[in-house]
Amino acid sequence: MSTSSENNGETFALIAEFENPGAIMAAAEKVRDAGFKNWDVITPFPVHGMDQAMGLSRSKIPIVAFCGGVAGFTLGMSMVYYMNKVDYPLVVGGMPYFSPVFPFPVAYELTILFAAIGSIISMFLFNSLPMHHHPTLNYEQIEKASNDRYFIVIESSDPNFDETKTPDLLKDIGGSNIGKLKD
Amino acid sequence: MSSAFPKWTNALPIKIGIILLVLFATTVVGITYYFTPKYTRVGYAPTQPVPFSHELHAGQLGIDCRFCHTHVEQSGHSNVPDTETCMSCHNAVAVDSPQLELVRQSYESGEPIPWVRIHALPDYVYFNHAVHVNRGISCYECHGQINQMEVVTHDQPLSMAWCLDCHRKPEEYLRPLDEIFNMDWRPESRQAQLEMGLQFKEEWDVNPPLSCSGCHR
Amino acid sequence: MKKITKLPEPTAEELAGPKYWRSLDEVAETPGFRNFLDREFPEGASILETVDRRHFLKIMAASFAFAGMGMTGCRRPEKVILPYNQQPEHVVHGKPAFFASSMPLRGYGVPVLAETHANRPTKIEGNPSFAPNNGKTDLPTQASILNLYDPDRATRSLLDGRQASRSAIRDLLDELSRKYRDAQGRGLAILADQSRSPTRQRLRKVLAERFPEAVWCEYEPLDYTRPEKVLSRLLGQPAKPLYDFSKAARVLSLDADFLGNDPNRIAHSRAFAQARRVTAPGDEMNRLYSIESAMTLTGGMADHRKRLASSATEAYAFAVAAGVLRRTNGDSRLQARLEAAIADSTLDQEWIDGCVEDLVENGSRSVILAGDHLSEAVQAAVFAANSALGAVGETVSFVATEENAAESVHELMGKVEDGEVETLFVLNGNPAYNLPVDYSWKEIEEKVGEVIRYGYYYDETSEGARAHIAGIHYLESWGDTRAPDGTILPVQPMILPLFQGYNELEVLARLIGMDKTDPYDLVFETITELRSGQDKNKVFRVFLHDGVLEDSSYAAIERSLPTGAVSDLIPTKAAGTDGFSRRNLEVRYLADNSVDDGRFNNNGWLQECPDPITRLTWENAILISPTLARELDLEAPDPTLAIVRKNPNEIKTGIQRSPILELRVGDKTVRGPVHIQPGLATYTVVVHHGFGRTKTGRIGEGSGFNCNEIRFSDSPAFTRGASLHFTGETRNMANVQNHWSMEGRAIIRESNKDYFEKKSDTFHTVGMESHTPLVLRHDHDMPLHERATQTPRGTSMHPHPELTGRHQWGMAVDLSTCTGCNACVVACQSENNIPIVGRDQVIRGREMSWIRIDRYYASGVEDNNEVADDVQVSMQPVMCQHCENAPCETVCPVNATVHDEEGLNVMAYNRCIGTRYCANNCPYKVRRFNFFDWNERQLDQLYLGPLGEKGMNELHKMQKNPEVSVRMRGVMEKCTYCTQRIESAKINQKVLARDSDNVKIPDGTFQVACQQACPTESIMFGDISDPESEVSKWKNREQDYLLLGYLNVRPRTSYLGRLRNPNPAMPDYDSQPLSRKEYYMKNYPESYTSRAEN
């Protein structure tokens, strides 16, 4: 067991290392099938098919992006309508005070801007990032996680978690270097 | 391996975010309040070289505005009276008042009295007094209750937005021509003002300019 | 309650008159006013250095000054208002006042009204009381106001090299007076400029009485008095010809620039335009024949123009006169003499016959003019021809002028040579600069005991003088002048002298030793004497108020011309028409169209005002004809110096680089850059006066060369025997127009009168929109006044906001009558506070004028890459066109330029951030950008940025129109249709209306600046939503077209196409104007001939 000895806190999770994408994929499927909820897979790159392997649903971010886009477009159009037609209508080049044509570029850019910012912000929110302090990051082998190793983390808060059974499970599914993550 | 980030750092981003948000909001509100003419101009009441009281002259004594500001009905510029105008009364009234020392001096030496300017528009704004007072806009609308001012105070923001308020809705401010110089005249009610204003607007063909050429040349 | 203004006594009663300006001097007697003025206009250093510009001007009350450190709050700097201590009665704060005066210029005066703000004159307008001019002005008159505020003017008198007080000068004059009274005037010579001032002439008479031996000499480098002298001699009494072009149907000008450089140009232009204006097909139109050596404004207007050396004009003049006499059965002896004189001359007889036939046919409705520089014989022959035509009394009248016996400069020089002159008193003029080169001023200075000089500038003449007496501007002076028709005009001061200067009349009166020396009294006496028996004060008051002395014009002489005396003047042989070559050139010395003979050399507006023909600014050039240029190139030492570029049509790098050539006349030479000028007589070289000053102000310094250095007294206006030589140097010229051809585009639309009669829509059958009518579809047939407000606007896809204003402003410019005189350009500059930018910036192309007058040449050949000798000139004033669908507005990101309710394309300087996108998108290129802080920075320090001096000269500040913002750097500006005048008219109308709805300005209540100045009345401005307004009538004429109409930007300014009226009987007749031919050649290369002919 190679958890950090200085860290005497409660066990936050168990972590196990895997060699390659194929191994982690198979392992993840097994953890999923074991009914765990609070667990995670740590990979240096997004492994194709891992979402299904972990039993994760489709991300909700597109909805936010869509709302952002609609908001941006509406804002653009209504801003121009208010400023150039309602608040201070001025005859400019014999053009109409408002037409859907000339504010379009502005509304279009705002659509994109709001959608993009919406999706990025929601990505951070959904991921609870930024979170600079996390037990996983205290794992001394974590450097490998962003290089060429794959980990499964099963948190102690999971109802199925068991101090003794779970490390066995991890070992069974091919994990090595099983350690404890402390908070 | 120990993390460089202790646990408390997790709360930092949100805290910083909130601080930034508050800072931003304060700046916006602050600029809106402190850096607009409503604050920078209104209330300006410098000490004048001669403690002339509009409250006394225009209020209590009831002297007409045009007695001193003689050209206001003909000229774009409402003139500041010359010393002679003062002395035409003060030859006889309050002849020895110490407050009038500078006026007497000026009369004798010919040096004009250096009044401090209060209502100053930028160079590129061409406001015309004559056209306003001849067409139903009272001194009161811009200069406030001047007949009650012991010391003249900047009463209105005189910003472009403020000018436009009236130019867009002149009916809210138009009054009978014989009440222009009556600082104490008030419409009976808002409703009455609107009715009267609309009627004047119609009858006099009041149509204030809303584009640049009205004021900028 | 009315205030009583204390005014000094003798005039208190007169001052009660509500409108007129009595005497500033007297108002100024009051201590308060004195004080105000002293503070306002201190000599030398000004205490007003921290003054806030516009308020300084706008507020009557003296000035505003930042109260410096004494701020009571920290919110803003405190400003101080200084009221007039005692307000002059007629002054209403913030409202301009107009006073009648006149501008003296070379003998005659131009009647003017001076617009004053807070007693500061800011703008000159014409005085409409003087009927011949109808309130119109010319270029120098418009610009003269700037001379008043010229920081380089002589601010102090100098005596023996030291500054002299007023009393020192007074003592000097008294001393001279005593000295020469004893000597009967022996040894005193006065060299004066020409002047018809009745008071000055009265003083001269006194002078002649008191100093019988004194010499009075008058000299002008440009002398327009020869016809007068000849006529006086012929008639045996002082007389001069006075032309009335409004009655002239046919005009032949023999080298006479009567529209350009002529003392009576304003009245000429106006009358000429009247007779030329065609309001509908069928109207009469005059026809102008011109024979000239230089390309002048008159030549530009000509329907038939013949290039001919000035020295060869005599023969043509004789031939014309002989032809007229023959056809009218005139004096046969004279005819014979004339014919004998031209027996050997080579003449274009066909041309002359065609022209003479036409003149004779129109008889008394024709007129012939000869240039003032042409020989006495020519003048006489032309008078005789006019008499024979029956024109005398109709189109030309001989009027009796006053006696004006002055000695010529030649006689004076004789006396100087003989050592008879001890004191040479130079009254105005600048002989050291502009005497012919054979009179050496240096020698004269040495030969005479002392030179005392009275002048406005400290110039070349002042340099060697013992005393320089500082003159004052006409706007600071009391005086009088005569209009060219003899009407006496007052010169009244609008302002006390800004500096310590003397009135010319006062100086003269003191020199004479008169008791009364106050110029006001002198003028008062002169005028009231002329109207003896009437109430003096009333006469004088009316005189000052109206600005003219009624019924004082010269009376017509009924006596007919003695033809015998004429024939005696005719030489046996007319001056030769041949013998010219590139080694034997003729030189013609002309007045510069802007700076005249150099008297306006330090006037920035005039220096930067492009010559209407060459379009050069800031300097003169040696003008040569294209043929001569090609011939000279054979001698060019290396190809880079060639005058004619491979393609002179374009100036490739945007800068005109001219070789500097040396012009040799006799043993004298000048060096100057050459400029190829079409329309010159092939071997005539034209040089202009007015440049190459060695002692002038900062503006004029280093501009051009002095043509007087090759001008000889025996041939002061033109000479022969000159040659040109390459020097190997080149110079970049500040030419504001790089390209002379219209490129076959229908920009200036022209038609011949007879073709227009046949096909009145001829101005609409050219240009892109003529074959793309869809562009203008929907409202094409709508009446103008409806089109102005109800706007489907052509084929636009989108609805347009309606223009809801009470008035809809518009302008029309009549190209048929525009001569290109530039009066509008400077009027606009003066009205709208337009800065000058300096020669260097003009070369870069950053001139700021809001109106430019485009000048195009058309030679009627397909490949017009090489400029031809014979061209037609077309002028087109272009200013902001106030497009309804303004392309500039659409692209401004900050709404700094938008439309107002009345159809103006307004420009809010204070909103502009200076993207310059609007200027790019303007198809007319009329927007001007403040690349630097022209107003606040010295023109020679523009590139120093903040390291340079900052701040506008106090004097220049005083000229600025307080009703117009002075623009800062980084903002765009352009013609506003004088929005300040529109607003002021609207406000006045509203003030009048009070509680009525009578707020519509009646047509003609006000004029815009260019319109008001235009001597040919070619600009009309007004409300186009009113079908009865004058401008609507103009716009409804057949000739009306829109410049670049196909763009559907719908300009509010339209042009009335130019009509030419050539004579089909002439050999150089063309069925179409040449620009029209070029248009057809370009657009219909195959079928153009048939089109042009039908």
Place this chain on the structure above:
Amino acid sequence: MTTLTDTVPANTALIDEARPADLPRQVLVENDRDFDWITNKICGIVEAKTPTWWWIAFTLSAFVSLFTVFGIIYLVSTGVGVWGLADPVNWGWAIVNFVFWIGIGHAGTLISAILCLLRQKWRTSINRAAEAMTVFAVVCAGIFPLIHVGRVWFAWWLFPIPNSNAIWPNFRSPLLWDVFAVSTYGTVSFLFWYVGMIPDLATIRDRAKTKIRKIAYGIFAMGWRGSNRHWRNYEMTYLLLAGLSTPLVLSVHTVVSFDFAVSLIPGWHTTIFPPYFVAGAIFSGFGMVLTLMLPLRSIYGLHDLITQYHIDCMCKILLATGTMVGYAYMMEFFIAWYGANEFEAFAFVNRAFGPYAWSYWIMISCNVIAPQFFWFKKIRQNPMIVWIVCIFVNIGMWFERFVITVTSLSRDFLPSSWGYYSPTIVDVFTYVGTFGIFMFLFLLFLRFLPLMPMGEIKAVMPQADPHHGKNHH
């Protein structure tokens, strides 16, 4: 991975012959490098000691960037007159430079976004640097429209900020569209770049040896830990950004082209501008990417990551877009002739044969003729020649903007106002300085940030496939 051979019956020899040869699957990382090698390679650049050449280049570019700084100080303190502008050419180098830089800024987002959507896996080795290039180019571009105005201190009026003058910007103006387009583009490009970098920053953080380094990278890594729950949202966001950036990147240059196309100046007023500008932008962007990546490849020995295949792909894109641009040039002439508008016809004749003909022919030779060399494989395989051609493309594209902006303005409707524009020394130095700024920023990027997206490269490697090694043949 299954191929056709598995499914086709063995006896169809005829078909076998007719069937095109089985294309070998292109190797994106050569020499069978493993994940660890990639991590070390890319992080190594950041972690290694600062090389001397970097210091030299950095100092040099910092010095050159001072040109722009001083140019701007002089400009703002003295006036726009220090440039060569004058009537009628009121836009000169500033706008040319703006469009030039914005054009360059297009390749990055394009590579990231469009190629991402088109599943062009070869983009991975170049997209990070290209995105960085985009951001820095936008920075350089953004300088010009800001400083070219006459009163910079009022430039904030371009934004719709409520004010006591109660006046708003004019939304009809293409310049205002520009304000929105360019600021949106700058923002989104930056975010796109940054979001893409987060996992790599986490890698560097995890490898960091010192605490300062750990914190510095840590802050920007936002606590990324490679969790698959995060990857899920992250991937979706990245895909969305790619999807949003694609229309954005097309719209930005379209809007930039509107600056010209919406006006009525002959030579500007053409409907072909939006596609033509976009093609030109892609063209110049790829030119710049190659200009930067080829030297980097040899300096850092990235031949295994930026393979010949990559260069080949980019050359082909250059060839395609260059030809499109050439087509646009031709089409402009055709329309000018076919439209029978004398002003427009003149404008184009004037371009090719007028006083600015020299710039037109520089443009044609660099943009249309130079890329034609890429038809030849030999040339595409010679990095030196490719690099030289790319330099020509950069030059040519600058001249394209010069030709469009200046020649059209210098001679428009009224011959009386024709003129000629020449830049001043201030114009030149301000422009040259922006290359300093660009290189300055790019060098900082090279030194401190991951040059390539390690995660993405790994993801497109065969080893990344969970089924790798199981049923491959």
